[in-house]
Amino acid sequence: MExxxxxxxxxxxxxxPMNLLYCFFGVFLGTLIGVLPGIGALATISxxxxxxxxxxxxxALVMLAGVYYGAQYGGSTASILLNLPGTPAAAVAxxxxxxxxxxxxxxxALFMTTVGSFAGASLGIVALSVFGPKIAEIGLAFGPAEYFxxxxxxLIAASTLSQQSPxxxxxxxxxxxxxxxxGTDVNSGALRFTFGLPGLxxxxxxxxxxxxxxxxxxxxxSITSLHxxxxxxxxxxxxxxxxxxxxxxxxxLPMLRGGGVGSFFGALPGAGASIASFMSYAVEKRVAxxxxxxxxxxxxxxxxxxxxxNASAQTAFIPTLTLGIPGDATMALMLGALMIHGIIxxxxxxxxxxxxxxxxxxxxxxGNVLLVILNLPLIGIWVRxxxxxxxxxxxxxLLFVCLGVYSINNSVFDVxxxxxxxxxxxxxxxxxxEPAPLLLGFILGPLMEEHLRRALLLSRGEVTVFFxxxxxxxxxxxxxxxLGWAILSMIRxxxxxx
Amino acid sequence: MRNRDWGDVIxxxxxxxxxxxxxxxxxxxDLGTLRRMGPGFFPRTLGIFLIALGLLIATLALFRDGDLxxxxxxxxxxxxxxxxxxxxxxxWVGMVPATFLLVGISTFAEPAARPxxxxxxxxxxxVIAVVIFSHGLSIPLPAFRWPF
Numbered sequence: 293m294e295x296x297x298x299x300x301x302x303x304x305x306x307x308x309p310m311n312l313l314y315c316f317f318g319v320f321l322g323t324l325i326g327v328l329p330g331i332g333a334l335a336t337i338s339x340x341x342x343x344x345x346x347x348x349x350x351x352a353l354v355m356l357a358g359v360y361y362g363a364q365y366g367g368s369t370a371s372i373l374l375n376l377p378g379t380p381a382a383a384v385a386x387x388x389x390x391x392x393x394x395x396x397x398x399x400x401a402l403f404m405t406t407v408g409s410f411a412g413a414s415l416g417i418v419a420l421s422v423f424g425p426k427i428a429e430i431g432l433a434f435g436p437a438e439y440f441x442x443x444x445x446x447l448i449a450a451s452t453l454s455q456q457s458p459x460x461x462x463x464x465x466x467x468x469x470x471x472x473x474x475g476t477d478v479n480s481g482a483l484r485f486t487f488g489l490p491g492l493x494x495x496x497x498x499x500x501x502x503x504x505x506x507x508x509x510x511x512x513x514s515i516t517s518l519h520x521x522x523x524x525x526x527x528x529x530x531x532x533x534x535x536x537x538x539x540x541x542x543x544x545l546p547m548l549r550g551g552g553v554g555s556f557f558g559a560l561p562g563a564g565a566s567i568a569s570f571m572s573y574a575v576e577k578r579v580a581x582x583x584x585x586x587x588x589x590x591x592x593x594x595x596x597x598x599x600x601x602n603a604s605a606q607t608a609f610i611p612t613l614t615l616g617i618p619g620d621a622t623m624a625l626m627l628g629a630l631m632i633h634g635i636i637x638x639x640x641x642x643x644x645x646x647x648x649x650x651x652x653x654x655x656x657x658x659g660n661v662l663l664v665i666l667n668l669p670l671i672g673i674w675v676r677x678x679x680x681x682x683x684x685x686x687x688x689x690l691l692f693v694c695l696g697v698y699s700i701n702n703s704v705f706d707v708x709x710x711x712x713x714x715x716x717x718x719x720x721x722x723x724x725x726e727p728a729p730l731l732l733g734f735i736l737g738p739l740m741e742e743h744l745r746r747a748l749l750l751s752r753g754e755v756t757v758f759f760x761x762x763x764x765x766x767x768x769x770x771x772x773x774x775l776g777w778a779i780l781s782m783i784r785x786x787x788x789x790x
Numbered sequence: 791m792r793n794r795d796w797g798d799v800i801x802x803x804x805x806x807x808x809x810x811x812x813x814x815x816x817x818x819x820d821l822g823t824l825r826r827m828g829p830g831f832f833p834r835t836l837g838i839f840l841i842a843l844g845l846l847i848a849t850l851a852l853f854r855d856g857d858l859x860x861x862x863x864x865x866x867x868x869x870x871x872x873x874x875x876x877x878x879x880x881x882w883v884g885m886v887p888a889t890f891l892l893v894g895i896s897t898f899a900e901p902a903a904r905p906x907x908x909x910x911x912x913x914x915x916x917v918i919a920v921v922i923f924s925h926g927l928s929i930p931l932p933a934f935r936w937p938f
Contacts, residue, residue: 459850460798463805463843470812470836477829482819484829485812508869515865515899683900684911687893690869691915694876694892695885695923702930707877711870718866722859723801741832753825 295421302650306658311354311651314347318355319659322362323666326369327674329376331689333363334728335510337625338502339692341632342699349633350648354655356629360622361413361605361656364565365663368405368598369674372398381565381601384573388586388593395589399532400539404591405598406667408547412599413660415551416558416606421653423559424642428614430763431639436746437757441767443740446561446617448771451729453567458778461729464720468730471496472737479745491705498628500697500706501734502621504713505720505727507693511686512718530669539591546576546592550599558604561611564620565601572600606656613641613649621731628735795856802848806841813837865899872896884935885924889916 305311325336337356344352367382372389385405392401434442447469451461474485475495486492535543550572557568576596577586586593608619609626616638618624630637635645642649667674697710717727751757759765813834822828872895880888893912897903920933 457847459843459847460801463840463847466836466840466843467805467808470808470833470840473812473833473836477819480820480829482829484819484833485815508873512862512865512869512899515862515869683897683904684907686869686899687872687896687911688915688918690872690896691876691889691892691919694873694880695919695929698877698880698931699923699929704877704881707873707880711873711877714873715866715870718861719804722861723797723804724859725801744832745827748824749826753823755824 298425298646298650299421299654301646302652302654305350305647305651306354306654310348311351311655312658314351314355315358315655315659316662318358319362319365319662320666322359322364323366323663323674324677325359326363326366326378326382327677328366328680328685329370329374329378329514331510331685332379332506333360334502334622334625335507335689335693336363337622337629338499338506339696341499341625341629342696344629345632349630349635349645350651352629352633353626353648353652354659356626357609357652357656358659360626361602361659362663364598364602364605365406365409365667366674367601368409368594369402369671370678372401372405372594373675373678379565381569382598383566384569384597385594387573388588388590391587391589392591392594396532397589399529400535401591401594402671403533403668404535404539404543404595406664408543408550408595408599409602409667410660410664411547412551412554412602413606413656415599416555416603417653417656417660419555419559419603419607420610420656421650424610424614424649424653427610428639428642431615434615434639434763435761436743436750437761437764438767440740440743440747441758441764441771442561442615442617443736443743445767445771445774446611446619447729447733447736448774449560450564450620450732452774452778458782460725464725464727464729465733468733468735469737469740471501471730472734473741478738478742489705491703491709495738496734497697497700497703497706497709498625498735499700500709501713502625502731503693503697504710504715505717505731506621507689508710508714509717509721509727511689512714513721514682515686533668533671535591542591543595546596547599549575549579550596551603553596554600554603555607557600558607558619559610561615561617561619564608565604568604569597569601572596609652613637613652614639616641618732618735621728621735624732624735793855793857795851795854796858797856798851798854799848802844802846802851805844805847807844809837809840809842809844811837813841864901868899869896871898880931882935882937884932885919886916886933889919 325331336359340356363379367379368385370376370378371382371385372393375386375390377383377386389401447465451465452458474492476493477484553572553575554568557571573593576592577583608623611617611619612623612626618627627637693710694707697706700706720727747757758768816830816834816837819830820828821830872892875895876888876892879891890912893908893915897908923929924931
C-alpha cells in the first residue's frame, strides 16, 4: 500500500497552515474569475506568476492549481444564468443550462453541476495518483528522440483537436515555436531575432506574451460584446437548488461517463478541458434514449460536460508533472512556475520531490471540498458578482496586467511587449485564430529545438532515429494518424462551422 | 465581386509575411548540418512551414464564403493607448499618476464617458496598486515622483 503512505505524506504537506491558506486563496480566486466572463484561469495564473517568486514551490503550485480547477467550478455559473460562458470549457453548459434557468430550474442546474464537478474531480484525482507515478517510470526511459516525438504529438493534438480549422491551429503552433526562438541561442550563444533590442536578449517574456494574448486582447474584445448582462430575477435560494428524484436518477450515469471521458482527454497532451466537455456532451447525446431533449434543458447535458471538464482539470497534471509536457497553455504556465523555482518537471519529479507531487494531489482533495462549500451555500454571492458592470472591472484588470508584467523584471519594456501582443491577440480574435496553440508552441519551442538537436547529434544526422526507437515511433504514428484524420475531416466538412 | 472568406485571406497573407521574415533572417545565422545544427536551422525550417501554411490558408479561403471581420477601433485604441501611457509614465512620475492615465484613457473604450465614477475608480485602484505592489511585493516604484 505504497500509495497510501504517499498520500499520507501528501496530506501532511497539504495540511500545513501555509499550504492550506494558499489552497483556499487559489480556489476562491479561481471561482471568482471563473464566474466572471472576460477573465480566465490563464490570465489570472500569468498575473500570479510574479507573486510566486516570493513563495516556496509547493505553496506556489498549490495556489496556481487551485485557480485552475476552481475556475472550472465557477465557469458554468455564468453559462447557466447568462448564457455567457465564464470559461471556454463551460461553453457547453450554456446549451442546456440556460434553458433550465429559463424554466426556473437554475438552482437545480447549479447544484447538480457542483455535485458533478466534485465527482469528476474525485475521479480525476484517483486517476492522477494511480497512473501518474507509473507514467513517470515509463518516462525515465525517454531519450531526446522520444521527447521530440511526444512534443510533436502534443502540439499537433492541441492544434487539430481544437474547435477551429486544423490548418489554422498548426499555423499558430508554428508561429509560437518561432516566437520561442527569439533571444539567445543556448548552444551557440548567437542572438536571434532580437531586432537589436536589449530587452529581447533573454527571449520574449512568458508572462508578458501570455498577458497580452489572453488578458489585454480579451479586454478589447469583451468591451464590445459584454453588455447583455442580466441575472435571472429573484436570486438563487437554497431551497430552489434541491434536485428532484428524477434529476438524480438521470444524472448519476452521465456523471460516471463524463468523469471517464474527462479523465482520458485531460491526460492526453494537447487536449484539455474544452475538448473533454464537448466530447462528453456528444457522448451523452448519442447514448440518450431521446436525443431531442438536448438543447431544451436536459440535465444530462449540463452534468456530464461539467463532470468531464473537472476530471480533465485534474488529469491534465499527469503529463505536465510526470513527463514535463504541458497539456494546454495553462499547464504550460504551471511548468513555467516550477522552472522559476529551479524544479525541472519530468519523470524524476515524483521521486525527487515526493512532497511536492503528493502534497499537490492532497491539496486537490482539500481544494475540491473547499469548492463545494464555496459553491453551494455561497452561490448567492457569486451570482451577485455577475452584476458588477464590466466598465468597473476592465480598468482594474488592465492595471493588474501592467503592474504584474512590470514586477517580473522591473521592466517597462515588458509592459510594451504585453501591449504589442495585446494588439496581435486582438487581430487573431478578429481573424478567428486561437491564441492557445501559439502559447503552447512558444513554451515548447526551445525545448523541441534542443531535443531535436540532441537526437540528431546522437544518431549522426540520421532522421530515421525517430522511427527506429519503438516509443518514439509510436508517437510519430499517432501524430500522422491525427494529421490524416484532420485532413480527412477538412475535406469532408469543406466549410468550418463559424 | 464574389464573396470570399477575406478574413482567412488576410490571415494567410500575414502568416506568409511572418514566415518570410523569420526564414530570411535565419539565413543570417549559421545553418549547420543535420548532424550539427546551427542556430539558423530550426527557425529556417519553421519559417518555410509557416509560409506554406499561410499560402494554404489563404488559397482555401478564396474558394469559400465568409465575411470580413469588422475591427472595433475605439476600444482597441483606448486600451492600448492606456497601457502605452502607463508604460511611458510610470518610471517618470510614479505609480499614482500612471494609474490615473491608464484608467482615464482606457475608459474611452466605451462611448459613454462618466467622469465621476472613473475618478473614484482611479483613486481606489491607485490605493490598491500602492498597497499591493509598492508595499506588498516591494517593487521599486514610488507612488509619486517629481521629475523636475
